[in-house]
Amino acid sequence: MNTHTRPTNILSFDVEHWYSATLLCDSVEESVDRIHESTDLVLDILRRHDVAATFFVVGELAETHPGLVRKIANEGHEIASHGQTHTPIFDLNPGSFEGELSASADALEWACGERPVGFRAPNFSVTRGTEWALDVLKSSDYVYDSSIFPMRTPMYGVSKGSLRPYLVSPDRPFEPTTDTTTAESRLVEYPVAVTDTPLRLPVAGGFYARLLPIELLEWGIRRLNRRGIPATVYFHPWEFNPNVPIPTPSFTNRFISFHGIDRTAAKLERLLQTFEFGTHASDLATRGWRELTPELPTSE
Numbered sequence: 144m145n146t147h148t149r150p151t152n153i154l155s156f157d158v159e160h161w162y163s164a165t166l167l168c169d170s171v172e173e174s175v176d177r178i179h180e181s182t183d184l185v186l187d188i189l190r191r192h193d194v195a196a197t198f199f200v201v202g203e204l205a206e207t208h209p210g211l212v213r214k215i216a217n218e219g220h221e222i223a224s225h226g227q228t229h230t231p232i233f234d235l236n237p238g239s240f241e242g243e244l245s246a247s248a249d250a251l252e253w254a255c256g257e258r259p260v261g262f263r264a265p266n267f268s269v270t271r272g273t274e275w276a277l278d279v280l281k282s283s284d285y286v287y288d289s290s291i292f293p294m295r296t297p298m299y300g301v302s303k304g305s306l307r308p309y310l311v312s313p314d315r316p317f318e319p320t321t322d323t324t325t326a327e328s329r330l331v332e333y334p335v336a337v338t339d340t341p342l343r344l345p346v347a348g349g350f351y352a353r354l355l356p357i358e359l360l361e362w363g364i365r366r367l368n369r370r371g372i373p374a375t376v377y378f379h380p381w382e383f384n385p386n387v388p389i390p391t392p393s394f395t396n397r398f399i400s401f402h403g404i405d406r407t408a409a410k411l412e413r414l415l416q417t418f419e420f421g422t423h424a425s426d427l428a429t430r431g432w433r434e435l436t437p438e439l440p441t442s443e
């Protein structure tokens with residue numbers, strides 16, 4: 144499945160209820176549980192393309208749907224943490240974030256038998272001002288993070304952040320360090336994919352993948368790959384489910400949350416045909432950073 148030739152891109156899914164999308168939280172009164180249905184649609188596509196992906200799962204969801212987590216893991220995918228309660232780091236402090244990390248690791252381990260080593264913050268909420276989260280991740284035995292959106296958007300992001308996966312330095316958390324020897328640099332950051340053009344353009348997935356033409360996504364990923372940079376791409380299972388009931392919040396929020404939902408599957412299928420994809424864990428294993436991560440689970 145993984146040929147060990149660079150760059151294999153990284154495919155991930157943030158597993159949460161569709162109504163967890165932050166823009167919708169306040170406007171959904173009745174929540175319909177579609178998570179099994181949505182995840183099955185994704186698993187089906189991955190099975191057909193023989194691709195393993197990383198699933199960042201909300202801990203609370205693992206507690207109520209352990210069978211779902213087991214099913215994902217049994218199909219050869221990597222399970223990682225998307226927090227315990229889907230609370231953005233902006234609304235946490237180091238103590239409560241530590242609690243989120245250990246509770247979600249416990250919940251995921253309980254559900255599928257393996258402790259996660261990776262984390263993605265809700266809303267890409269590791270930005271300037273919340274960089275302390277990276278220290279907490281390190282001290283909580285997480286091995287990698289994929290929470291940085293390396294361009295500034297109205298809601299999140301780090302302007303001019305590194306496009307390339309890197310070892311996090313204690314002093315300058317948003318810049319790659321070349322020092323791979325110190326114990327302090329044991330956290331690997333996987334920024335999500337934005338283009339390397341002077342005006343950066345997000346090609347990472349989610350809303351952007353639904354909005355932008357597939358040709359543009361492919362062009363952006365190809366540019367990164369040419370420089371030896373794997374593209375970290377993300378989706379949410381609910382983005383593949385046309386049965387998700389569309390609530391009626393403001394037009395803008397509805398647009399961001401649901402625009403293009405009928406074409407997500409076709410876009411993912413085309414990306415899987417064009418590029419090679421794998422998990423964060425398998426990427427880590429090919430980087431020779433594995434000695435930093437003795438307990439890394441094998442996902443293949």
Ligand SMILES: [Zn+2]
Pocket residue numbers: 157159163225229264265266
């Ligand atoms: Zn999320």
